[in-house]
Amino acid sequence: MVWFETILVVLTLLTGVIWLLDKLFFAKRRSARGGLLDEEPVLVDYSRAFFPVLAIVLVLRSFVAEPYKIPSSSMMPNLLIGDFILVNKFAYGLRLPINNRKFVAIGEPKRGDVVVFKPPHDPENNWIKRVIGLPGDRIGFQGNTVSINGQPLAYQTLGTYAGRGLPMGAESATLLEEQLPGRPHKVLEVLERATGEGEWIVPPGHYFVMGDNRDNSEDGRLWTQTHFLPEENLRGKAFLIWLNCEDWFCKGSFEPSRIGNRIQ
Structure with missing residues (x-):
């Protein structure tokens, strides 16, 4: 903050x-x-x-690295509420504290990276999503299927997810593996109908981001002022889960099995 x-x-x-x-x-x-x-x-x-x-x-x-706590279910099943994560602060260049201005260029986000950023419409808070679209890409989302430059992604159904974090009233969700080029990863579908359908062309210096919990994520599909994340709003690349508990004092649930998991 x-x-x-x-x-x-x-x-x-x-x-x-x-x-x-x-x-x-x-x-x-x-x-x-x-x-x-x-x-x-x-x-x-x-x-x-x-x-x-x-x-x-x-x-x-x-x-170097900054800790964050996952407050929502938008990145399920890969990140759960209560996950404490570490974010690589130099992956996309060195930035000054407070104003986040880059003064040393090092790298740029790759497709599939899980990034922490300040959304254009909520610059006081840090959000976390996955990079789906790079500058110049044409991103589409129809019928729960992502397409990149006119090519729909392939999906493999892995079964039913009934773990922690499902929205109120949902007993289970469909667990799939999305074949994002260079970064296959798991996603969830809770609703039968797709949320946030449309098509967008990513402008230079911007990225298109989405949550892995496709029916419960306020991401680029739903942003009204702009559907795109400016490069200067990036904070870093999420890379490791170092703790999981519902609050800072671990009075709620605690899952030691998540400690040390790399963020894919």
Whole structure:
């Protein structure tokens, strides 16, 4: 969230400046005078202790990996509510904290990547979906079937899914494997009719994203202002589940079998 990033940056800069100013100017004066009354101020002591910790957290979170918690069922069956995931922050370039501006280009999303981003219509929050369409692609969705540049994808029915996270009133869903080029993955169908049918041409610098839970995902098919995700809104690539429990203190369900699973 933006507010957390802002607080982290401000605290890191503040403690760093206090520590640096004391080291360059005030510490020498105290040392020259000596005496009990010239001990290090409490503010300086706290700044010296906390600055390295805050700086390390800021660097790791901004440029290496950042943790997120899955709040919805839109990426079932691959990601469940309560999954705690790690996101690679440098996969698509290094970006500044707070404004998310890229200053070092490294790579671009590939078809099938599971990405964390700030949607155009909800820039204060982070969402997670799968990249289906790349710049220039013509993406269609008809009858629960995705097509790319006029070619419908193949699907293999794997059976019935009756696990956690199904919407109210649904006892089960159809589990399929979608043969997305280069990234086959599982998807769910809950409703008999397709949700969000249409056809879209992805403009330059944008991507078309969808959730794996096709009948319960607010994704590019349903966005009204624009159906596409701008490249500058990307936050990173999801790659690992490191914990699964319903809340931060694991008072609800806890599934140790999901720990360490790679996100496909």
